[in-house]
Amino acid sequence: MRDAVGRIQSVLLVGGSSEIGLAIVRGLPRVDAAVVCLAGPDRPDMERAADALRQEGVGRVEIVDFDACAVGDQTHVVAAACADEPDVVIIATGYLGDQPTAERDPAAAARIVDINFRGLVPLLVGVAQHLRSQGHGTLVVMSTVAGERPRVANYTYGAAKAGLDTFARGLAASLAGSGVNVVVVRPGFVRTRMTAHLKPAPFSTTPDKVADVVATAIARGSRIVWVPGILRWVMMVLRHLPETLFRRLPG
């Protein structure tokens, strides 16, 4: 249960080795005996993350195998991942892929959509049902500003995240009054392993900064947050820029 000062007893991180996801877990106010559950496809990475979390004093760390590309029933994955009644669920699965490849190879394009969106939908449905029945919790969904207006450099990724973003906001509306809040997080360029090979775009940020913003958003019950915050206003302008102008922007 979340307590009166917002401290958390149980967290589920989907995308269990995600740098941003782990930074968010670390940035949450939690009690010493807290349980963290990591769900993802890459067990060795998650084991390493689990060891680090234990070293940092997390009470118990569980690992659940979850592959967004796998087809079939995910009910048992949801049940295992939600076994400790999570106060916060973070969906931080992310796969940028390579846009030029995705333009030649349909399977590569589909993989980007699968990991960032399609494979997460059944999981989100299951998790939302679980949170609704437990009567409390916050669902944090990592979206991106790249989903707000497509760019040549990453539009398949942007499209998949836009799908996730829309789905999450719909879920938020359907969960209104259920005791469950949904926070959609739209960071700009975050400097991580996933983006290490890219030149940082303007208003780039770090996993720790994202974690700070998410912790505040959970405490306040915010619905959509941008990181850094100024991107909210930047994107408001960019969404309405004529296409010819938008295409010429740097970054």
Added chain:
Amino acid sequence: MPGRRQGDVPAAGRAGEGQLLTGWGRTAPTRATVALPASADGVDELLGAPGARGVIPRGMGRGYGDAAQNAGGLVVSTQGLAGSVELDSGNGRARVSAGTSLGRLINAVLPRGWFPGVVPGTQFVSIGGAIASDVHGKNHHRDGSFCEHVRSIDLATPGGDRMSLAPGQGASDAFWATAGGMGLTGIALAAELQLRPVSTAYMRVDTTRTADLEHSMGALSDADATAQYTVAWVDLLARGGAFGRGIVTAGEHARPGDLDQTGEAVGITVPPNRRVASVPVVPARTGVLHPTAMRLFNELYFRRAPAEPSRGIEPIWGYFFPLDVVGHWNRLYGRAGLLQYQFVIPEAATPRLIPMVERLVADGVPIYLAVLKRLRDVCGPLGFPIRGWTLALDIPAGAPGLGAALDRLDASVAGCGGRVYLAKDGRLRREFVPVMYPRLDEWRVVRDRLDPGRVMRSDLDRRLSLVAP
């Protein structure tokens, strides 16, 4: 936050609806199905089909924390079991339904010369809630806690049994597990109370102003020796030498001769019980209270009390329930809400009280209201009071660094054999519960006997692992 309208008592006729609930502190809302049974049979029926996430009773919703919440489960409001008071005016025994508020009980019995044995700081507490929290009051040093004035409790247990629990009979452990048992032993339907005879509806009050915390403690101890009701309001926002200055009040039930009225009243005339204002919803996250403003308020409140010890007459309502005149005063703390940290430390640890409070203030915790009182031991395994000092601190829940500062205080409190009051808690960590309540396992054994299926559950229980380790 969507739907943060909770903290209010469910209205009649909305039985079976899902609702977001919080305690009086308006922190950590969770959703539960709220049922409003109109009879004891209705309660049995609900307990017979509890659902996967269990059941907890809820009275007036005045507990500060999450004791009367049950996320995803069933919350049984006792408000449908309210208003029945059968008084034997010969001996002062009253049979009262569990949902009845203390205010309503007082209105029923006071004109006939009787008053509850113990009342807490608000009249908006149900009899069931007063039992579940085993509440204490200004006369605790002399008369003990609420349940010491309860002669029997009718308890509906999840096993389908209706039990009549009494303190002195065979299964008295079940009585004392229910007294202070946070509603986790079953649902109280009614209780028989032993009331106290009074001859007026007024209090004779001696007021003394004190210069600092040490003087406040001294004056309170002195008052305890002579007066039935004592309490100290202390100013923990005052700086320097004035830190902990206060107002110590010592009260007795006034006798007809104490009143200025000419001509003795034959019966008892009860003065009006007014609500002078009600606070609207405050949209700001941190509310309208601010340390500077509260410091000013405290200054005025302190100066309003006479500089020299003085004696006066006050109506019982204002004396016992000063905050009740402002409806929804918890809204002043804004959307972030408030928490009340009430702890007690044993007599032997008296010298540590002042350093503990100084540390908390040095940690930057704004304490808007602080009430000091001396307690004595009680019987129940989960009973809060022990012989020593208790401080109840009202703190805005959104104060920065509050979690860590109170964690440090928990450690100090537990370290000297003290404890935090579960009825007001919203943030204690579970590892401290067995330390602060060493009789927890004893309580669990009796509780499991009353509810072997572990149907009784609450958010407080889930957060602190009360029912099962």
